[in-house]
Amino acid sequence: MLNSFNTRATLTVADQHYTIHRLADLPGAARLPFALQILLENLLRCEDGVTVRRADIEALLNWDATAEPDREIQFRPARVLMQDFTGVPAVVDLAAMRDALRQLGGDPARINPLSPAELVIDHSIQVDYAGDVNAAARNTECEFARNQERYQFLKWGQSAFANFQVVPPGNGIIHQINVEHLARVVFAQSNDGQLIAYPDTVVGTDSHTTMINGLGVLGWGVGGIEAEAALLGQPISMLIPKVVGVELTGQLSPGTTATDLVLTLVERLRQHGVVGKLVEFYGPAVANLPMGERTTIANMAPEYGATCGIFPLDAVTIAFLRLSGRPESQIALVEQYARAQNWFGGSHAAPAVYSEGFTFDLGSVVPSLAGPKRPQDRVALVDLKTNVNQALAAMHRERGCAGTPVSIAIDGQSIELRDGALVIAAITSCTNTSNPSVLFAAGLLAHNAVARGLMVPAWVKTSLAPGSQVATRALAAAGLLNPLETLGFHVVGYGCTTCIGNSGPLNTAVSNAINDGQLTVAAVLSGNRNFEGRVHAEVRLNYLASPPLVVAYAIAGRIDIDLINEPLGNDKTGQPVYLRDIWPNETAIQQAMTAHLSRADFIASYADVFRGEQRWQQLAAPTGQQFAWDVNSTYIQQPPYFKQLTLTPAPLTSIHNARCLAVLGDSVTTDHISPAGNIKRDSPAGRYLLKRGVQPSEFNSYGARRGNHEIMMRGTFANIRLRNQLAPGTEGGVTRHQPSGELLTIYDAAMRYQLEQVPVIIIAGKEYGSGSSRDWAAKGPQLLGVRAVIAESYERIHRTNLVCMGILPLQFMAGDSAAQLGLTGEELFSIPDLTADTRQLLISATTPTGAMIQFNTQVRIDTPNEWEYYQHGGILPYVVRRLAMESN
Incomplete structure (x- = not known):
């Protein structure tokens, strides 16, 4: 790697020498917020002249705090974190990519995590039994019975892929395990004979990955698709963000809790507007804020709309690392590294500059709910x-x-x-x-x-x-x-x-x-x-x-x-x-x-965290480099993303005479879009399972069946509270097929449109795709044939996921909306060709009476990397093609 800014230095901790990229003497670095200094170190360490250039580092050093983000950088997280609901489809995709790469003449073993990946099984337990002393044992028994195929598949993945560890069920919630055990805070890795120390950074397939920011580790949630790319060595493309500084003062009043504090901060930060921004907490109250309160606040960054909410590395961090049983050698490395970077205690050589911010008095918090x-x-x-x-x-x-x-x-x-x-x-x-x-x-x-x-x-x-x-x-x-x-x-x-x-x-x-x-x-x-x-x-x-x-x-x-x-x-x-x-x-x-x-409790709880209980240990799992798909499985199926994949992508074409599958209002979340919760007997997914001999008592949840695209596409837009304006007076995944006007489930209508070779689009209001970082909220629409979404605004992760699945995200111009333009969803929509330089597209909508409505939209493919993914029909085909060409 290059060292254009001469930041390479040696840090000695207890007679051990580490190579670091020292920021303390780098002009312009000290004024940057802590979060941006972590990104700066990432660029300096990964400077290769291609994905990270000197000009990229200079752009971050010369960051204009108040300017709208417009400079792209390439971020390489130190590790990837997954839970089983989102992790299973990620591992399914990796297995399918191995098959696709072999078909294109490449080496399947190239599909392998290049950075540490950890998957915690924590989303499969259900509260079937409650209110008695045997509840946990009975629920665990049900969990293993329902999820045997999924667990066998994950055990295969653990043996088939390098750098991939699975925390078996029964240990806890992913984000707490991350805070209490998995997080390194500072990594130490041997590279070409050198021991390199650098900040622990993480992206996760759960939006509450942000909880780790309470520990001073920069991390946030991404879609499963984006996480897979990171596992395969692809950098995460991002615009240098704005950073909101929140000064914390005062102390909580008696009778108030950390929950009251975080619910109040969520409300305050939503009012301020922090979507797409980083939030950084500082001020006199921070030093007295325990780690539990910090992680509570950091956890709910998705709820206040920020990419993350980070706290400094300080004495509270060190005390928690010691309490939670981390080795003393690791604790010493964290503290000395933080001091070498002038990060310890939230101190900077000069006051940090923030894009915007406000002061929040903890004493203003009152007991609250939401x-x-x-x-x-x-x-x-x-x-x-x-x-x-x-x-x-x-x-x-x-x-x-x-x-x-x-x-x-x-x-x-x-x-x-x-x-x-x-x-x-x-x-x-x-x-x-x-x-x-x-x-x-x-x-x-x-x-x-x-x-x-x-x-x-x-x-x-x-x-x-x-x-x-x-x-x-x-x-x-x-x-x-x-x-x-x-x-x-x-x-x-x-x-x-x-x-x-x-x-x-x-x-x-x-x-x-x-x-x-x-x-x-x-x-x-x-x-x-x-x-x-x-x-x-x-x-x-x-x-x-x-x-x-x-x-x-x-x-x-x-x-x-x-x-x-x-x-x-x-x-x-x-x-x-x-x-x-x-x-x-x-x-x-x-x-x-x-x-x-006590520290002893932490050490005892995590002594055998990767070993699992007896049921897990005795679980038989397949072996081999490629997964042997079972066509009869209702849990794990080979996804169709790579069918007829060629070495070069087909040229992009315009979208002509598309029908609208749904017209949706404001604040439609990924919970509305992505299948979640129980599977109903009379739903398309329920009928699919019944046809295959699965009884309703064994349906399990959509989350548990995310490894089967047939079920997931049938549950897309099937949320019981979804209101589709194309089908007024209904609730749930219902739409009207055009031009017949027949009332159908959204899945059935989508399948009819596919038979008729009619492309479909979605129209939505503000904050489309807010909520959890659900990859199936993008995968499901893609399998239903959705070519484009036109919304008033998007939540950050979901917009990225749409691009990563080859769906075009378009945004109404300021002041425009479906209602303002008179769109009902009954029109025929035509979207012209676009190129990498296209920033606006003129959409034509023909009403049933033949009238024409034309309106401009903003193209929300925000970075050059995203454009490459969109050209290839998504990030997964892009990665497979790139590896195949390298092999050939």
């Missing part, structure tokens, strides 16, 4: 009852009536369920189960509640899904697991559960009552996502809250309660008990954490 549909819709606890009543009134108007109370019997008890009943209370998700302060708060609140004789009503499904085994050990050691279990919060397994829709079935009587009475019921979860249809198909009101508030609402049994002024229930003597009576004080929480969270 909902009922979006994580950025914060509601102060004191206002929640009003918020719920307004949401109920709106849903009643939409439905035309209120729900009818229904009497049911559970465990011999006669119960009346009505609108506002709480049916799910879940301590779940990487956001809060990573934070010991809120977990101990929940345990102490449960202890106080049990002491007063309070219990959780029978209709509430309660669950505790710790982010790692460390959390369970600590709660048990503190004597807090037992009171949680007394209230029904038994451990249900280790993984991402309710937050991603793996909430499992409700009690049959409760489910029947909801349907019979058309009831609008609620869930409270300590998660980061509460989009429509995500948590549970039968639950319409979903609120994010801290773990202690989850316990409190579970005791109340309803969401339409004012917890400030109304009692949770009555104690053993019949006296009312209020939330303030059982809320734990800060001293008790800190004392419990200090006494019962």
Whole structure:
């Protein structure tokens, strides 16, 4: 590699010599924010004169903080992180790429991760059983029974691919395992006889990869397609971003939690506008902010819309690395490297320059929740009852009536369920189960509640899904697991559960009552996502809250309660008990954490993290360089992306007389687009499984079947809450075929259009594709024949994923929209040819009456690399062709 700026230097730590790229004396570097200094080091280390040139480094050194991003750089992350829902299709694609490369005359072994890749199996556990001491064991048994094929495939991948490790199920949530164990913070790698030290950077196939930024590691979520390219040595193309500096001052008031803080920051940052930007936290309050609070804030960067939210490397970082069991040699390297770069403690040789920013006072935070549909819709606890009543009134108007109370019997008890009943209370998700302060708060609140004789009503499904085994050990050691279990919060397994829709079935009587009475019921979860249809198909009101508030609402049994002024229930003597009576004080929480969270717990929890439990060890898996596809499998199928792949791509053509598959509104998330949650019997995917002899009890979830494109394409745009304006009055994946006007599922309509050789497009509003970085939100539309999307704006990751699957992202010009232009979706759309220099395209839409509507759109292929991917029909064919040509 080149060294144009003469930054190569030697760092000595405990008699070990490392080569580093020292930034301290590089003119212009000190004024850059911490995140951009990490990117600068990446460019300096990877300077090759081709993908990284001197001019690229100079552009970053001369960064104009206020200018709109327009300079492309090539970023090479140190490693790639995957969870099993997104990781399985990535490994499926790598296996299929090996087959495709062999067909083109190349060496299949060239398809191999070139940088460390780790996959954590954490998304497959479902809460089939809850509320009893055997729940975790029974759920794990179901998990292995359902996912045997997937797990066998991943074990094959672990043996077939170099640099690829799998963390078996039962260990915890990917992001917590990343923070507690996988993250290096500073890498040390031998290269040509030299030991090189450099920052740990990561991209992950889950949008909450950003959690690692709390540890001072730069990382963010990308689509599975982009991650695959990074695994194969392709740099990630990005524009030098704007950086928003958030100065943190003050301290949290008694009674407030890290969850309240992050929900308030999500609201504030959304108001400020940070989409596509990096956020960097600094200021006097940071030094006193524990790692749990930092990772909580960093975790929810996707919810506030930023690429990431990073914290500095400082004494808190070092203390956490020691607590979490990292070797002392690694801890010393991290600290000395950070000091050599002038990064330690967030210090710079000169004050950092930010594109924009604001000051945030932690003392302004009040107890809060967020909902009922979006994580950025914060509601102060004191206002929640009003918020719920307004949401109920709106849903009643939409439905035309209120729900009818229904009497049911559970465990011999006669119960009346009505609108506002709480049916799910879940301590779940990487956001809060990573934070010991809120977990101990929940345990102490449960202890106080049990002491007063309070219990959780029978209709509430309660669950505790710790982010790692460390959390369970600590709660048990503190004597807090037992009171949680007394209230029904038994451990249900280790993984991402309710937050991603793996909430499992409700009690049959409760489910029947909801349907019979058309009831609008609620869930409270300590998660980061509460989009429509995500948590549970039968639950319409979903609120994010801290773990202690989850316990409190579970005791109340309803969401339409004012917890400030109304009692949770009555104690053993019949006296009312209020939330303030059982809320734990800060001293008790800190004392419990200090006494019962130990380095020994971390070391014990991660001693055999890659070995797995006995079921995993005994699981038989295929071997060989190429995967032996089973055409009868309903879990793993060879994808069709490389059918008839030629060494050179076909020329691009215009899109002529396309039909609109769906006209969608604002804030359509990847949850609306990508298949997620349970598979319904009468859905296209359900019919596919029934035809192949799979019973509904064995359907599993869409997420678990992401390795089968046949199921995933059938579930694309099939979200039960999707509203397609082409089919007014309907909800779910429904559209009208044109010109027949026949009402069909979106999948069936897409297949008919393919038979008719008619291309299709999607029209959407603002923030199209917000939410999780789901690659199937781009893969599914591509398989349905979608050639282009025209939206008012895009979320960053999804727009990239569309390009990476060969779908053209177009954006309405400012002030334009489908409604403003009079587009109904019944038109015939024609999109002209484009070249690498095309920035705008004139679209022609012919109405059923023959009238012509023409409008300009912005071409959102933002970088030269993206243009190459689009020319090749996507990034995967591009990589295969490049490797084939190198082989030949």
